[in-house]
Amino acid sequence: MVDGYDPGSLRCQRSGPIITTQDIPCIARARKFLDLAPLLNLDKRSNILVVMNQYDKRIGISPEKIGEVLKLEVSAVLPLESGVVIPSINRGVPFMLQKDMLSRPIARSTLDMIEAIRQRIARLEQMAAASEQVA
Numbered sequence: 001m002v003d004g005y006d007p008g009s010l011r012c013q014r015s016g017p018i019i020t021t022q023d024i025p026c027i028a029r030a031r032k033f034l035d036l037a038p039l040l041n042l043d044k045r046s047n048i049l050v051v052m053n054q055y056d057k058r059i060g061i062s063p064e065k066i067g068e069v070l071k072l073e074v075s076a077v078l079p080l081e082s083g084v085v086i087p088s089i090n091r092g093v094p095f096m097l098q099k100d101m102l103s104r105p106i107a108r109s110t111l112d113m114i115e116a117i118r119q120r121i122a123r124l125e126q127m128a129a130a131s132e133q134v135a
Contacts, residue, residue, distance in 0.1 A: 018034070018048055020051070020052055020066060021052070022054070022059045022061040027061075027069060027070070030050070034072065046124065047124065049075040049117060050067065050074045051075065052066060052076070053078045075113075077109060081105065081106040084106050084107075085106065
């Protein structure tokens with residue numbers, strides 16, 4: 001196990017998001033994971049989406065800077081909205097199920113992230129279907 005990652009279980013995964021925040025230790029762990037991805041036969045360019053969680057524009061680490069460090073574009077940015085997320089967690093009701101929250105930036109960003117993941121999966125499925133037709 002490497003910093004919470006179980007390489008054995010990752011070998012079974014073909015794609016997915018890696019979620020980071022603006023703190024340096026989290027970015028460093030994400031970078032370490034991405035450096036190890038080729039050893040696990042994970043193509044980080046086509047199979048891994050980087051998602052930035054709890055983005056606070058007041059902090060000097062932008063999604064673009066994180067993309068440069070990780071050598072991979074940040075595909076989705078979820079803003080810091082503790083006034084929405086923390087009460088939602090404490091009540092046990094997902095904020096995405098509350099109609100009055102759907103206009104909030106965190107909800108719109110969550111839907112954008114889901115769409116980015118959906119598009120990536122669709123592209124991977126198309127690539128897999130195309131390679132099966134060739135073989």
